[in-house]
Amino acid sequence: MRLDHVGVATQDAVSLAEQYVSLFDADLVHEEAFQGMNVCFLDLGNAYLELLEPTGEETTIGRYLAENGPGMHHVAFVTDDIEDALANARAEGVSLVDEEPRAGAWGHTVAFLHPRDTGGVLVEYVEH
Amino acid sequence: MRLDHVGVATQDAVSLAEQYVSLFDADLVHEEAFQGMNVCFLDLGNAYLELLEPTGEETTIGRYLAENGPGMHHVAFVTDDIEDALANARAEGVSLVDEEPRAGAWGHTVAFLHPRDTGGVLVEYVEH
Secondary structure, three states: OOEEEEEEOOOOOOHHHEEEHHHHOOOOEEEEEOOEEEEEEEOOOOEEEEEEEEEOOHHHHHHHHHHHHOOOEEEEOOOOOHHHHHHHHHHHOOOOOOOEEEHHHHHOOOEEEOOOHHHOOOEEEOOO | OOEEEEEEOOOHHHHHHHHHHHOOEEEEEEEEEEEEEEEEEEEOOOOOEEEEEEEOOOOOHHHHHHOOEEEEEHHHHHHHHOHHHHHHHHHHOOEOOOOOOEEEEHOOEEEEHHHHHHHEEEEEEEEE
């Protein structure tokens, strides 16, 4: 498993992407409207940043921003067997947000673990 | 520049490290007492996780945990010229937590940017 990306919640993904391109020498490699979000992926060479902008207040990220403000939202780890990774997390006693893998942004397959069982970190498993 | 690590604040770095080793197929590669913290680094192959446990309540991480609870604390980007990276951030109008690079954990040189100017993300530049 490797670190795939850090997800950042923001009210303006394009503006934040422009700043991060300069601050982190990153490349904007993908933009997508996906499930109530406008998503930008920035490539850092060894990993990505995923910028998540809500399309409205009554969306997952819209509610997250209203409660927490902008900033780090989740950390994603890439695996070549997401079913196996989920089974291992379940065996470790970790609550799953997604009991089964589902479609994620950029055509990937994803599943989230509950932060209450992972040290307060919202964890995503992703299979490309 | 590449993504170096994600910093996670916790009340028990060793226990969280044990869990993350299993959940993320990571290796615990470094432990250190540093400036009011017990620090663990986990190697994911392409990047690290840095687990930050305070040695007391009246420390930077102790106060952070009292206010925010455990979870993601910062994201670090590695550069081979931290002076240049800081100068660029300053030119972009970003407030600096550290006006000059300083000693960080694991013998690295580090400087933090203020999250109010970077989309709510506490950013660290690190030079190995």
